[in-house]
Amino acid sequence: MSREILITPSIDEIKSLMRVERLPHIWCPSCGIGIVAKAYVEAVLRSSIPLDKHVIVSGIGCSSRMPGYIKLDGYHVIHGRAIPFSVGLKSVNPELEVTIFAGDGDLITIGGNHFIHSIRRNDDINVIMINNYIYGMTGGQYGGTTPPGSRTLTSPYGHLEHNFNMPLLAATLGAPYVARWTVLHYRQIVDTLLEMFNVDGFAFLEVISPCIVYTDMNRMESIEFMRDLRRRVVIDNDADLSDLSISMDPDTRIVVGKFVNRESESFQTRYYRLIKKLGGDLDG
Numbered sequence: 606m607s608r609e610i611l612i613t614p615s616i617d618e619i620k621s622l623m624r625v626e627r628l629p630h631i632w633c634p635s636c637g638i639g640i641v642a643k644a645y646v647e648a649v650l651r652s653s654i655p656l657d658k659h660v661i662v663s664g665i666g667c668s669s670r671m672p673g674y675i676k677l678d679g680y681h682v683i684h685g686r687a688i689p690f691s692v693g694l695k696s697v698n699p700e701l702e703v704t705i706f707a708g709d710g711d712l713i714t715i716g717g718n719h720f721i722h723s724i725r726r727n728d729d730i731n732v733i734m735i736n737n738y739i740y741g742m743t744g745g746q747y748g749g750t751t752p753p754g755s756r757t758l759t760s761p762y763g764h765l766e767h768n769f770n771m772p773l774l775a776a777t778l779g780a781p782y783v784a785r786w787t788v789l790h791y792r793q794i795v796d797t798l799l800e801m802f803n804v805d806g807f808a809f810l811e812v813i814s815p816c817i818v819y820t821d822m823n824r825m826e827s828i829e830f831m832r833d834l835r836r837r838v839v840i841d842n843d844a845d846l847s848d849l850s851i852s853m854d855p856d857t858r859i860v861v862g863k864f865v866n867r868e869s870e871s872f873q874t875r876y877y878r879l880i881k882k883l884g885g886d887l888d889g
């Protein structure tokens with residue numbers, strides 16, 4: 606049972622968990638990643654889990670620079686491979702609360718195969734996917750979440766492919782916890798993370814975030830992207846998941862909320878029960 610602290614941490618408490626000596630950070634002005642960083646730090650400080658049990662894992666990309674700025678044990682591994690690394694970490698250290706920060710390119714484009722199999726197994730990890738619709742760090746190539754019609758470095762005349770509807774994909778594969786917010790929803794992100802820490806299984810959060818590379822190529826200012834988000838966003842926890850695709854069409858809604866929260870025993874819980882039944886010594 607969770608015993609979260611209800612009081613918002615002070616700025617000094619937040620700073621105590623940031624590697625302030627590494628500032629300035631690499632994120633561009635108007636990037637949304639820092640908002641998610643602060644929300645995560647707040648959730649960690651308010652969680653009932655000791656700081657030395659929280660671990661951050663990331664692959665490669667702007668979003669994946671997160672472990673460099675947060676004063677917790679962190680691992681910056683190879684591109685697209687944050688999930689298998691985390692599964693190993695969690696499987697041999699089941700007391701850890703492992704959270705992945707990934708870009709959409711890292712998680713579902715280069716790393717898509719790991720995503721589907723980890724949800725199938727129901728690994729006990731938290732996955733935050735910061736969706737800026739492109740591979741940001743390398744200059745804006747399209748990936749699995751790029752909305753059709755978007756201009757990117759590799760689709761200068763408009764992207765011809767469809768994008769993944771991530772909450773639908775995660776829920777269909779069986780993830781016990783699935784949510785989507787935007788960087789406009791700081792409070793909801795904190796609240797969702799606190800719930801994710803208590804899930805025994807794959808907890809997935811998509812956060813839609815502006816990227817200056819993407820907005821430039823689509824001939825808008827990042828602030829317009831944010832205004833567009835604010836205008837189009839609808840909170841609907843009971844939404845029909847097939848209705849959650851993200852489109853460039855300004856007349857369509859972008860649905861956010863907590864869509865799935867159900868019990869489903871994780872692989873690690875099943876694994877340790879088996880070890881116990883076999884009389885195994887976890888250290889041997």
Ligand SMILES: Cc1ncc(C[n+]2csc(CCOP(=O)(O)OP(=O)(O)O)c2C)c(N)n1
Nearest residue numbers: 666667668684708709710711739740741742
């Ligand atoms: C195996 C491999 N392929 C390609 C790259 C080059 N690369 C570095 S960062 C990056 C893009 C990351 O994009 P995303 O995961 O969406 O994160 P963002 O930068 O947008 O936050 C790519 C393709 C790499 N480092 N390793």
